[in-house]
Amino acid sequence: MITSLSGFPEWLPAEQIAEQLVIERIRRVFELHGFTPLHTRAVEPLDRLLRGGDVEKEIYVLRRLHADDDDAGTGLGLHFDLTVPFARYVVENAGRLTFPFRRYQIQKVWRGERPQEGRFREFTQADIDIVDRGDLAAHYEIELPLVIAEALAALPIPPVRIQVNNRKLAEGCYRALGARDVPTVLRIVDKLGKIGPDAVERELVAHSGLSAAAARTCLALAEIRGRDVAERVRKLGLTGELIDDGLAELARVVDGVEAVWPGLVEVDLRIARGLDYYTGTVYETALAGHEDLGSISSGGRYDNLAAEGTTRYPGVGMSIGVSRLLARMLTQVTASRSVPTCVLVAVPSEERRPEADRIARQLRSRGIPADVSPSAAKYGKQIQYASRRGIPFVWFPGAPDSVKDIRSGDQYAADAGSWQPPEDDRWPRLVGVLEEKERNE
Amino acid sequence: MITSLSGFPEWLPAEQIAEQLVIERIRRVFELHGFTPLHTRAVEPLDRLLRGGDVEKEIYVLRRLHADDDDAGTGLGLHFDLTVPFARYVVENAGRLTFPFRRYQIQKVWRGERPQEGRFREFTQADIDIVDRGDLAAHYEIELPLVIAEALAALPIPPVRIQVNNRKLAEGCYRALGARDVPTVLRIVDKLGKIGPDAVERELVAHSGLSAAAARTCLALAEIRGRDVAERVRKLGLTGELIDDGLAELARVVDGVEAVWPGLVEVDLRIARGLDYYTGTVYETALAGHEDLGSISSGGRYDNLAAEGTTRYPGVGMSIGVSRLLARMLTQVTASRSVPTCVLVAVPSEERRPEADRIARQLRSRGIPADVSPSAAKYGKQIQYASRRGIPFVWFPGAPDSVKDIRSGDQYAADAGSWQPPEDDRWPRLVGVLEEKERNE
Missing domain, CATH: 3.40.50.800 (Anticodon-binding domain)
Structure with missing residues (x-):
């Protein structure tokens, strides 16, 4: 890998061939599952990008070099993920698409954040999403992690474990603990792996209005993983309709995947996902022996990202961080020439x-x-x-x-x-x- | 095709599959000829982009949205072609590459120009280039149009004709006619198809310092195509060493291609190519029955685009305008599902x-x-x-x-x-x- 420009990796020829072989294997699995290929333009109107959640600081804005100063702004920015452009594409073309609509999308995305190991300013993502009009069948939340796991199993990498949580469960618990601003709580809990439990507790008390005791319950909740999840949540004194719904959805996903691929998924209530648009099941993926890399494939269900008038287009998607995975893989795997x-x-x-x-x-x-x-x-x-x-x-x-x-x-x-x-x-x-x-x- | 944002085309699902099939056929031909796949980052430093020729007005510059005003500029712009980034990549990695280096590159490029039929602000190009260190063998100028023609013949489109000219010949002629600013003459003659001979003559007199008689000789020169080129150039009273070199190179390319694929190429002295960096053979490609589309594949030899100290990396390349071709093709060809x-x-x-x-x-x-x-x-x-x-x-x-x-x-x-x-x-x-x-x- 060469980075003559910080955060913008480029590969040497053998690595480029290896990257192409990796992408072809992923693509083939997606296509065998009937996902149709899609490319969207690299740019989106700024207002649409800004609706995508807590990403303001990361957006690259486009200006024309030699237009008059007044006219140089284009109102356009480079997309920072493939879900927001996809949702826009679906709404714009709803009349010409057939639903449920299954697509995969392998493209570069750009984020103006500070580069660090495994994080780039330009990187490739490989996404699959299924979107329907009106309602989205729950079985797609079982199908998606199975497809992603099959794609990853086609690569010469260690096995993966997919961690699952549910936004309704999280939101129900945080509300039961007295939180008013659930997105803020989610964003703080999402930093657990980075800043540790003490800092998360301090930030929860300082920024989310939770009591110290409630913040500690949040941390106890985040430690729940594996089996008997419902029982352990109730033992923390947390109950409510939203919690029941979330627990039921979580059990359905885990049981459904388990029946096909034992051991692939596990419940992990620490998984929060930073992006605002998830409304139900959320996924992260750990690569065995490379947990320090963070999640190599994430996603979730979003019921409100795409809507036109009173018509909703709920969806569920997962995204493989191809560049992050490759940067690690290419120290061990290359092309034969x-x-x-x-x-x-x-x-x-x-x-x-x-x-x-x-x-x-x-x-x-x-x-x-x-x-x-x-x-x-x-x-x-x-x-x-x-x-x-x-x-x-x-x-x-x-x-x-x-x-x-x-x-x-x-x-x-x-x-x-x-x-x-x-x-x-x-x-x-x-x-x-x-x-x-x-x-x- | 959908263009909810002017100049940024997006395709419907069947069209997207058709696009992918088209790109795969092109790729396969390139790979059968031993061209290695390459992706470069989407951005380049502005000063490098500005050295690429007459493109200032077309460049999209990146700013970070939420950086302080002083700090928002990144000094980066989106690439407007794939040749300039490739030349940069070669110089940067010269020590890790093997020469002659043959690569293909299929990527999006961006130009902030006003959109018109067949011209987009975001579009896909498919390039092949061969670059060597020091000297570049002349036989590569014969190989390139053959590879491009084979790639285009793999698509369900009418046959193509590749027009060839030579910058040395053009420069020699323009100098013999008294031109001091050859690039300006080239740029004006390049507009012949768009603005017609009378306007070209007026512009040559007004902006390039040529006499009216010399301007008319330029137009007579631009009418030369087909056979007996050397004789017809000399009949216009144009002689000199650069002209002899250009004519010899032109004959070598045409004879070399003709021996393998009769009728594929023809000399056409109207071909000028706007970009400054070509130094010898230049190519354009007309699609039979769709000449109004303009050239669907262009390129040429560039001896001075890439250099580091005293080491030159001369190259020859051609680029297929995939989006332009698809926009036309997809009215007649689609995917079976x-x-x-x-x-x-x-x-x-x-x-x-x-x-x-x-x-x-x-x-x-x-x-x-x-x-x-x-x-x-x-x-x-x-x-x-x-x-x-x-x-x-x-x-x-x-x-x-x-x-x-x-x-x-x-x-x-x-x-x-x-x-x-x-x-x-x-x-x-x-x-x-x-x-x-x-x-x-």
Whole structure:
């Protein structure tokens, strides 16, 4: 990874291929589940972005460079997530979409915040959402974490655990404890992992109007995870209709997922999610052994983000933090080569370049990526061109032609109209970094 | 296409799938030719963008929304093409790249210009470039238009013709005619298609210091295309070393391409390319029957765009205007359905949803995209869910299961562990819009 501009990571060629392979695996799982691809424009009107929650400080605003000063403002900003643009797209095109509408969206987003490890100013997210008109069936809250877990299981990373909470449960509990400004309580509790319980207790008392005792109950609540959640919440003396609803929804999600993928999800009442728009189930995802990375896939149910007149478009979504995940993965996984090329066709002399070009065309026409040597240098130098890029085969025009596996040194006669590379060599693959280093030595 | 924000097009779901299929076909051709994928960040320092030529008025500048006024400027702008960021990336990472470096880059770019038909403020380009350190072999100027033509031939569009000119030839001619400010002459001649010969002649006299006679010779020069170019240039009384070099390079490119793909390229001395950075061969591409669209793929050789100290990184590149092409194509071509889904599994009753889920998982595990009905409504309504999205098959759980091709009405017993859809139905395909409309009637 290179960061010549702080917070704007760029990858070297082999890493770029690895990133593309990772995104393709994610995409394939999403498409197998019937999610349709969607891209939205990078910009949104500022007022729409500002409705998205506590994100003001993070927004990049666009101005035109050479417009008159009065006219330079565009009223547009870069999107900071993919949920807000998606909700806008749904409302704008409601008449032309079919509901429930399932889409995935893999795009860059931008946040003007201070860069830190694993946090970037420009990064890629991979989102899935299901939105319906009027009501949204509850079974989609079970489906989403299963799809995300399947996508993550398609990557060469450790297993994940998805933590689930419910906004109704949280809100019911905070209200029962006397909180008036529930979003503020949620935002403070969300900082638990970062600033620790003592600081959270202090902030709750100082900024949310809760008593010290109520703040401590909030902390006790945040410690509840795993089984017997309903019983433990009631033991804290917290009851009410909203709490009952939240507990029922939570149990339904956990039981539904558990029946298909035992051990994938667990209740964790510490999960709060900073963004305002969630109204029910919320998710975070921990990568085993990399818990310090924070959640690699988060989301939840939002009933009020998209609405037009009296029509609501409730949705549920989850988002994989592709850049955050990659920044960690790419220390351990890379691409098997730094170019797509499987075969380099050598050039015996510049006069015979057309012959080399013809061979390359014949290989490509059968789906074998091929490049032609840049010059008619000595064969040793042409082989070096291949080996520096990890290209496994060099093809020598002749009568007959021959092909050399430059890893083993094996060379044999071959015909460009019928030769096949081993299937594993045709395109670059994801491999362990160590494996790759050994190969290069 | 929807444009709720002028100049920022967004596509409906079937169009989005069609766009993705188009981009995948382009990508595959690029990768078969050994071009490696590259993404650069969306932003560049302003001073770098401003060195890119006559683009000042088009740049979007970023400010942070809530920073103090003094601090809100970031010094960053959105890139307006993919060549300038690529040249920056090459210089920055020269020590970690292998040369010649071949990359493709498919990304959005932004221009703050006034939107008009076929011109957007946000659009997607698909670029290929080959850059070397020190010198760049001339055969790459033959290879590039062949790769671009192969990528375009993979799309359901009419054939293309690539027009070629050479900056050395143009500069030599303009100097021989007494021009001191060659870039200004190039920029004015570049407007020929837009404003016509009379206006170009007037502007040349008014702004470039050429005499009326010299301006008319410029126009005569711009009319030269096809064969016998050298002779016709000399007939205009234009000679000199730069002209000879330009003519020789032009002949080499045309002869080289002609030997492989007869009729693909033609010399057209009207081609000027507005951007300052080209130094030799320049290309534009006309789509047969859609010449009004302007060039759908342009580029050229640039010897001085990237340099570090005394080391130069000369390159040659071409860029497909994907959005411009799609905006036109999508009136005639679309995706065979608006979702990836091949099979909708019907739900007999909510109690039996887990059974439907199991069937869908079994189909997906064999690479068949499957979705499960949102509700246990009457089967007619569930079939409607499929037909509205163009999903070809509905699966009915039972003993035995059965599957219905809802286009033909055929229904037969099937097993989710072995059934295969026709290969053409597994994933969405590109189809004619008319064909698709007929199917839906």
